[in-house]
Structure formats: structure tokens, C-alpha cells
Amino acid sequence: MQYPSAIKLIAFLILIAEFSIIALALFLFLPLANKGLEFQINKGEDFGVIAQKLEDAGAVRSIWGLKLAEKISGGGNMVKAGKYKLEKDYGPFALVELLGNGPKKIIVRIPEGSTLVDVDRIFSEAGLLKKGTLFLLSQRLEGYLFPDTYEFYAGQPLGEMLEVINANFNSKTKDILPAGQEGDKAIILASILEKEVQTEEDMRIVAGILLKRMSSGMRLQVDATLCYDKQFATMGEWKDCYPITEEDKNSKSPMNTYRNHGLPPGPIGNPSLSAIKAALDPASSSYLFYLSAPNGETIFSQNYEEHKKNISIYLR
The missing domain is CATH 3.30.1490 (Dna Ligase; domain 1)
Known part of the structure; x- marks a missing residue:
């Protein structure tokens, strides 16, 4: 009888199988040197497509290892779209977890x-x-x-x-902003208020002043509209709008409220909720002019003579 030899052979084959399984597991599941790799996952992309993409990018050793990790962890249906950059070396299980958590x-x-x-x-x-x-x-x-x-x-x-x-x-804004042109006008006015003054109370007063100017046929003469024009024309490269020059005031731009009557054709920025509320709830006052002092305080005037005096006091 040769049972001992057969037992030895079976034991040897089992040992070989164990080593093969261990080697395969190490090959499939140990982290790969994939730190720094970047890849894009698109919305709604099938996990099989994602796995193939990651294998092609060198993020995993084998598409099967990643798929097996996904099946075991059950994370394939939770993959989040976006652009990924691997900040360390990832194995398949860690990679599936990352895909479930989403990109940075x-x-x-x-x-x-x-x-x-x-x-x-x-x-x-x-x-x-x-x-x-x-x-x-x-x-x-x-x-x-x-x-x-x-x-x-x-x-x-x-x-x-x-x-x-x-x-x-x-x-x-849904509960306060009117629909259509009235809402658009309110946003334009609010964008001016946001640039011109700081507090909501002053915004309401200035809103009343600007509306009063328009109703009386006066031009708004708002410096912020000229500054917006400069920034937009230079893609933000214009560093300082001031001082405002006569050339600025004579610009033929539709945004120029020194030359054109009424509101500019569009907003000059993105206003806060406070500015939008102020535009929709202007305050009545006896003022017709205002300026912003260097400390941010708004100085109001009832007439042009008083305004000129305030300019000499606060801005020179």
C-alpha cells in the first residue's frame, strides 16, 4: 500500500494551492503604487466600465480584483461621480471605499x-x-x-x-422677489446698493434716493457702474477703479450712469439678501445726494451745494 506517498502528494498539492491563493490574494488586493493618479468618474457610469477605466489607468492590478472587492463590500452602487486624485497608494477595497465616499x-x-x-x-x-x-x-x-x-x-x-x-x-428670494421685469430691476438696483453702501438701513435710504433721481429725470451718476465696466472690460485685471476720470464719465458704455438715464441694462454684481430687501423696500427721505466716507460711513445731502461741501470735508 502506498497511502503515505499519496497523502504526502495531497498535502503538497494543498500547500501549493494555499500558496497560490495567498499569492493571488496578495496580487489582487495589496495596495498598488498608484499614488498621484488622476481619473474621472462620470455620473451614472456602470461599475464594470469604471473598473476597466481604473485598470487601464493603472490604478488597480486587475479588473477582477476590483470587482471582487466591490462584491464583497457591496459598494458598487454607491460610486460618486467626479474627478479623483489618489493621495496615497490604494488597494481594491480602499479604492471601492474611496469611490463610495466621493472625490475631494x-x-x-x-x-x-x-x-x-x-x-x-x-x-x-x-x-x-x-x-x-x-x-x-x-x-x-x-x-x-x-x-x-x-x-x-x-x-x-x-x-x-x-x-x-x-x-x-x-x-x-421666492417670497420677496417679484417675477419678470420688476424682479430684474430690483436685482439691478440691489447690485448697485451692495457696491455703494454698507448697512441695510443706508441701502434703503440710497434706494429711495436713486428712485427719486430717476423719477425726476436725473441721471443716477453712480461710480460703481463705471468700476464694473472697467473690471468687465479687462477680465478683472483692472486693480483700482479710482480716481474716476472725465474719460470714464464720458464713456459710451450702456453701463455708464453718468451718461445714460435710468438703471444700467444689467446688474453690476451679485447682491446679498439684505441689498435685495432694501431695493424692494426703499426709504423715503429728503436727501438727493450721498457719498461714502473713507471709514465706510454714508454721508447724505439734501442738495448739490451741501453735497459739494461734504465732498470737500470727507474726500479731500
Whole structure:
């Protein structure tokens, strides 16, 4: 009988199988030197397509190892779209977990009164889009990029980001902002108030002054409209708008409220909720002129002579 030899052979084969399984497991599941790799996952993409993409990119040793890790962890249906950059070496299980958590979150703030050019710069510096993308998309976004803090993810489509911002704008203004042209005019006026004065109380007074000027046939003569024109014309490269020159005041731009009557044709920035409320609830006063002192205080005047005196006191 040769049972001992057979037992030895079986034991040897089992040992070989164990080593093979261990070697295969190490090959499939140990972290790969994939730190620094970047890849894009598109919304709605099938996990099989994602796995093939990651194998092609060198993020995993084998598509089967990643698929097996996904089956074991059950994370394939939770993959979040976006642009990923691997900050360390990942194995299949860690990679599936990363895909479930989503790409790096990017938090940006749109400041009150910021312009389309400003927002374009903020988003491009944060790595959310290429510089000039917003600027070239449409100037009609001006005034409706609601100032707030937003959380996006790397590689998020611009359309999705704009949907988030637009939903926030609608949520904050739906109960106060009229529809149609009246609402558009309120946003234009609010954008001027945001640039011209600081407190909501002063905004209401200035709103009343500007509306009074228009109803009496006066030009608004708002410096901020000239500054906006300069910034927009130079894609934000114009560093300081002041001093305002006679050439500025004689500009043929439709935004020039020294030359043209009425409101400018569009907003000159993205106003806060306080500015929008002030535009919709102007305060009645005896004032017709105002200026902003260097400390931010708004100085009001009832007539031009008084205004000239205030200029000599506060601005010279």
C-alpha cells in the first residue's frame, strides 16, 4: 500500500494551492503604487466600465480584483461621480471605499457684491473650472450667483454647480422677489446698493434716493457702474477703479450712469439678501445726494451745494 506517498502528494498539492491563493490574494488586493493618479468618474457610469477605466489607468492590478472587492463590500452602487486624485497608494477595497465616499470636497464662498469676473476667479483658483469659463458662458448670470458658501467636488460639471447656486437663489428670494421685469430691476438696483453702501438701513435710504433721481429725470451718476465696466472690460485685471476720470464719465458704455438715464441694462454684481430687501423696500427721505466716507460711513445731502461741501470735508 502506498497511502503515505499519496497523502504526502495531497498535502503538497494543498500547500501549493494555499500558496497560490495567498499569492493571488496578495496580487489582487495589496495596495498598488498608484499614488498621484488622476481619473474621472462620470455620473451614472456602470461599475464594470469604471473598473476597466481604473485598470487601464493603472490604478488597480486587475479588473477582477476590483470587482471582487466591490462584491464583497457591496459598494458598487454607491460610486460618486467626479474627478479623483489618489493621495496615497490604494488597494481594491480602499479604492471601492474611496469611490463610495466621493472625490475631494471643495468649499468656496461667493462674497456679497462679487461680480461674475470675481466668481470666475474664485472658482478657477479653487480648481473647479478653467479661468474664463463663467465669464465666457453668459453675462446673464450676473446678479443671480447668490452670495453664500457652497460645497462642490472636484470635477463636478459646471451645470450642476449652477443648478445648486440657482436653487439657493430661488429658495432665498421666492417670497420677496417679484417675477419678470420688476424682479430684474430690483436685482439691478440691489447690485448697485451692495457696491455703494454698507448697512441695510443706508441701502434703503440710497434706494429711495436713486428712485427719486430717476423719477425726476436725473441721471443716477453712480461710480460703481463705471468700476464694473472697467473690471468687465479687462477680465478683472483692472486693480483700482479710482480716481474716476472725465474719460470714464464720458464713456459710451450702456453701463455708464453718468451718461445714460435710468438703471444700467444689467446688474453690476451679485447682491446679498439684505441689498435685495432694501431695493424692494426703499426709504423715503429728503436727501438727493450721498457719498461714502473713507471709514465706510454714508454721508447724505439734501442738495448739490451741501453735497459739494461734504465732498470737500470727507474726500479731500
